[in-house]
Amino acid sequence: EPLMHDLFPLTKALHSLGVQIHIETSGSSALSGELDWITLSPKRFKKPTEEIFEFVDELKVVVLTNKDLAWAEENAAKCPEGTTLLLQPEWDTPKSIPLIVDYVKEHPEWGISLQTHKFLKVP
Known part of the structure; x- marks a missing residue:
């Protein structure tokens, strides 16, 4: 699950190189990082946070x-x-x-x- 980590340092560095960031997440952890595309793949056993939906x-x-x-x-x-x-x-x-x-x-x-x-x- 990528959002278990603080993605800001990594995504900032990648963006500085012109790389776009696409993640797939269950959405069960808080958003972090500079993300260009978010694929939400929710799991019943660990539901997504409500805040993620507006960014999907x-x-x-x-x-x-x-x-x-x-x-x-x-x-x-x-x-x-x-x-x-x-x-x-x-x-x-x-x-x-x-x-x-x-x-x-x-x-x-x-x-x-x-x-x-x-x-x-x-x-």
Whole structure:
């Protein structure tokens, strides 16, 4: 979890070199650093802080069941308008793939995110 650390020194140094900073976080720790893009991938067992939602550029929710789809919508409702919304199947649960595909067909504001490295068998 990157936000467990004080990211200000690192992100400031990287920005001084012209590097843009994109992080993916569960959002369970306070924001720190100069961040250009924030992907929030919330976890049910450690919910995100409320303050992070106003800064989210992208929301990615791992889906196993219909309950997760409802939880994804709850989180999306807290995000700014224009946030990229993505659903990701849980890798070990292939039955979630058709669930997500059907949902995205009915809710085109959502996209699908895949763990490409797992399809390619990259560790």
